[in-house]
Amino acid sequence: MSLVSNLPTFRITVQSGALAVREALAALLDGLKPLDLDIEEAGTVELVMAEALNNIVEHAYPAGDPAGPIDITCAHAVDGLHLTVVDQGRGMPDGETPLGAAANLDVDLCDMPEGGFGWFLIKDLAKDVTYQRVARENHLTLRIAVAVS
Amino acid sequence: MDLRSRSEDNLQVVSVQNSRIDAAVAIEFKDAMRAATDGGQDTVVLDLSEVQFIDSSGLGAIVAAMKHMGKSRKLALAGLTPTVEKVFRLTRMDSVFSVFPTLDGALTDLKN
Numbered sequence: 001m002s003l004v005s006n007l008p009t010f011r012i013t014v015q016s017g018a019l020a021v022r023e024a025l026a027a028l029l030d031g032l033k034p035l036d037l038d039i040e041e042a043g044t045v046e047l048v049m050a051e052a053l054n055n056i057v058e059h060a061y062p063a064g065d066p067a068g069p070i071d072i073t074c075a076h077a078v079d080g081l082h083l084t085v086v087d088q089g090r091g092m093p094d095g096e097t098p099l100g101a102a103a104n105l106d107v108d109l110c111d112m113p114e115g116g117f118g119w120f121l122i123k124d125l126a127k128d129v130t131y132q133r134v135a136r137e138n139h140l141t142l143r144i145a146v147a148v149s
Numbered sequence: 150m151d152l153r154s155r156s157e158d159n160l161q162v163v164s165v166q167n168s169r170i171d172a173a174v175a176i177e178f179k180d181a182m183r184a185a186t187d188g189g190q191d192t193v194v195l196d197l198s199e200v201q202f203i204d205s206s207g208l209g210a211i212v213a214a215m216k217h218m219g220k221s222r223k224l225a226l227a228g229l230t231p232t233v234e235k236v237f238r239l240t241r242m243d244s245v246f247s248v249f250p251t252l253d254g255a256l257t258d259l260k261n
Contacts, residue, residue: 018173021171039232040235043235047235047236054172105245109220113212115206121239121240124239
């Protein structure tokens with residue numbers, strides 16, 4: 001990626017826990033202020049990252065496991081924001097991210113899905129999503145095509 | 150989770166006072182909705198105009214609230230702000246609920 005932005009690459013670290021996601025999102029949006037994203041773009045960033053971070057808090061560091069760090073690195077390039085999220089929790093069950101298919105809504109009210117939208121939203125809104133288990137860490141990278149030049 | 154409930158003719162209006170319905174408060178929201186709507190009017194309008202952000206957990210909690218109300222009752226959504234509207238549109242959940250841009254529009258339509 002070519003970095004042509006005046007926004008320096010920045011890093012956020014939070015400790016997993018009930019309010020970790022809110023804390024990380026607030027810090028991320030604060031760090032992005034110089035880009036002056038419109039409400040649509042900022043909403044996309046917040047939504048994608050909320051889903052990625054919720055998954056880590058819920059599945060990588062599930063209740064009962066010790067808490068651990070979540071590191072977010074954000075770099076701005078010509079094709080958007082490149083985000084890397086690293087945690088030291090449990091890996092993805094199959095070594096890869098869920099497919100994130102759209103939910104079937106053509107069902108009875110009682111069968112209406114209440115979950116499973118997270119990965120769908122990530123894959124719908126973000127580009128170049130990669131996941132790797134590196135040593136004892138989860139590395140998720142993705143690009144959000146906002147503030148492109 | 151702060152919900153304000155009032156009756157308007159044959160409708161119940163539940164207004165969310167919080168700016169976020171996210172994973173941190175999804176269960177609390179579900180419980181508060183249950184308490185607010187149990188035994189109420191057949192049609193409930195959920196006023197989301199103060200809500201700036203919702204994630205998939207919050208979306209799931211709203212779906213759960215609708216399911217809990219049952220088939221004979223209706224949950225309509227009103228006053229969706231841009232990011233909230235985006236979540237409903239992308240997941241196509243806007244086809245499952247009656248969605249109104251404004252609370253006034255919802256009340257006018259649903260009272261008739």
